[in-house]
């Protein structure tokens with residue numbers, strides 16, 4: 413039997429040990445963690461909707477009406493009228509004929525590969541895709557091929573070599589640990605040349621990018637018809653929980669029949685669906701949040717450049733500072749914590765070896781002074797330890 417204590421010690425020695433801090437209030441510009449008040453540079457609640465009064469009220473009202481738990485799976489009797497309304501609204505907003513709700517993004521991603529692919533099929537992915545897409549490929553039993561980040565020459569070779577089965581080409585639309593974006597037009601044309609299904613995971617684009625926050629396809633002016641499988645999550649910019657897959661009528665019906673992570677799990681609470689409907693409406697009725705976020709991203713990059721802090725090539729709310737060594741990333745993150753800033757050190761295996769980083773995520777409600785304070789503190793620490 414494996415010596416778990418020893419395995420844990422080894423993780424600690426490698427500077428890869430993970431521990432959880434305790435959150436004592438809502439997500440916001442500031443958060444309470446482990447009894448301290450900190451500026452929050454670590455949440456995916458980009459627009460501040462998770463604690464929006466209207467979203468909370470929608471949740472409370474729906475809980476009064478439907479209770480808390482949904483009581484069963486969607487295919488039994490847990491599919492409420494609110495879930496259904498949300499599916500219609502998500503389809504409309506994302507520009508697809510239909511959408512299907514899932515309890516988490518992880519499960520939505522498992523559903524697609526598992527339902528469409530099996531032995532003899534190919535799943536081709538960017539190496540920096542989210543872990544759930546990689547796990548999905550493994551679960552499906554199909555053959556997983558991974559190309560170096562955004563290396564479409566390699567991708568083309570892999571597509572050429574994928575003979576005789578279904579091909580599912582999957583990419584994050586916004587890469588979650590880097591913040592850069594996929595070249596969707598190129599993915600579309602390669603997928604069409606090779607008759608591959610193209611699936612995009614827009615967890616970090618939906619709600620923030622494109623016209624009215626419709627996501628990466630709108631941002632890159634790609635027609636929905638060219639991306640047959642679109643996935644996005646609800647726990648990030650929308651501030652609630654869950655995810656959806658959007659696509660054709662036939663795709664969605666096929667998933668309802670075959671996707672194990674849809675069929676064999678309890679439906680998300682109706683109140684979560686109601687809160688999400690409210691968030692979705694706020695995207696359109698309160699566009700200033702998205703504008704503020706875009707302004708914060710631009711000014712953060714300018715302020716960093718002025719201080720000689722190197723950022724990665726990202727135009728999204730994810731703005732990592734590459735550190736390299738995992739221990740050093742942890743030290744920097746802890747030093748910043750004591751100065752009142754919360755940002756996560758992201759270490760292997762979440763990112764490749766020697767590419768540990770501080771993953772800064774910006775919010776719409778950050779003020780210019782917050783950005784300056786963080787960058788000044790970071791610049792000072794970098795100078796001290798250089």
Ligand SMILES: *Cc1c(COP(=O)(O)O)cnc(C)c1O
Pocket residue numbers: 515516517518519521542544584588613615616645646647654655
């Ligand atoms: C967060 C995330 C997921 C998983 O979504 P959950 O709803 O948190 O399970 C999937 N893909 C990407 C790119 C993500 O960032």
